[in-house]
Amino acid sequence: MSGTTTNPEKLRVGVIGGGYIGTTVGRQFEEDPRSTVVAIADVSEPARDEAGDTLYVGQGSRYEEYTEMLAAEELDAVLIGTPHVFHYEQTMAALDEGLHVLCDKPLTTDRGKARELTERSEQSDQLLMVGYQRHLNQAFIRARERWDETNLTPRFISAEITQNWISRFEETWRTDPDLSGGGNLYDTGSHLIDAVLWTTGLKPTSVQAEMKFADEENRVDERAQLIVEFEGGSSASISVYSDAPCVREHIHVWDDEGALYLEGRQWEPRQLTEIEEDSTTVIPYMDNRVHESKAGAFIDCIESGKEPPATARDAFAVTALTEAAYESARTGERISINLD
Known part of the structure; x- marks a missing residue:
């Protein structure tokens, strides 16, 4: 969905991956008064439900497939905390939807794809930040x-x-x-x-x-x-x-x-x-x-x-x-x- 924030008081964040990064950084978004986590996607039902409960995401906004979340939810940004090899396709899909992206490290595990995302981000109005703390x-x-x-x-x-x-x-x-x-x-x-x-x-x-x-x-x-x-x-x-x-x-x-x-x-x-x-x-x-x-x-x-x-x-x-x-x-x- 569109990356333009209709409610300037809250950045609407979707979380892809309900593991350690998804829940810990997701909580940071929940604790910041400028943002809120509105949806979660994870292929594992137990991880999806645990993260959903932790981040106060309702059952109707918990998705098995991240593509379904991107299509169904009104989002401004996504947090990506999945295994490394999925970062490229998930980051690219979010950018294609006009969303800002905070992706855990490494950005990708392929030099060519890393270069592609770099060039894409530098030519885009969307923010791409990598989680090197x-x-x-x-x-x-x-x-x-x-x-x-x-x-x-x-x-x-x-x-x-x-x-x-x-x-x-x-x-x-x-x-x-x-x-x-x-x-x-x-x-x-x-x-x-x-x-x-x-x-x-x-x-x-x-x-x-x-x-x-x-x-x-x-x-x-x-x-x-x-x-x-x-x-x-x-x-x-x-x-x-x-x-x-x-x-x-x-x-x-x-x-x-x-x-x-x-x-x-x-x-x-x-x-x-x-x-x-x-x-x-x-x-x-x-x-x-x-x-x-x-x-x-x-x-x-x-x-x-x-x-x-x-x-x-x-x-x-x-x-x-x-x-x-x-x-x-x-x-x-x-x-x-x-x-x-």
Whole structure:
């Protein structure tokens, strides 16, 4: 249906996918006085009913097929929180209906489709935002300013995340490559890759990757180690370890005047540490209670016409690097990356 809001007081949101993203981000829309969730679509009846109850959606607006929801409901926007391989067709269908889209990461699991959605979004009046939440995190925003607002260039990056991903998601869609597109590099690892690219502003040109796979078809990575080269000669090592007992993340970025460390445990807010060239360590104060929600940022951008915090072009770069890394791991060759 039309993406023009007839009631300016409430953005009418349809949720596609009643799982974790659909319910948690859906609640953000319900809690924001500028929006309301009016419909839910999920192929699973239990998930559909649980999400419907959580988001106060009536039985008559709960759909098995998202296409039925798009055709029947008066919507202004959709939230997409389905398995990764469905994001392309669902995002495109919503844009075709003139709707704004908040799509969970990754935008797609195919470089060509990611490029198509990027070009489509940049030529459209509809907003397409991707759910990379580090773009809303104060530590990452503060770090990005160092290289976005100065003449300094990141030279050497090491980034790592550990998680008990394999055991936690065994026998779920996340470990089914037909639904997820791969392994943890396309899941939690996607956030790490995005954080490196977005925070530094660097453009990857090639990647050499080694992976240990958890399946016989070599599709679900258990360990992934990437060496990425960027325009201008900068480089990064990016590692994702999916059989660790707990979550730890670090991103260390060095330039000619020192470094920034972004570190944290579990899913708590990350801490930013500044390393100066004389080895002095500074921990800037940040109020981690101030954290804009994905739904709030999405609505802000619709109202203001501003670019979303995480764009389709940001997501395209992540998909391009991720796909190249899988290709490199399977072939043993360094793979070029073309973002033009």
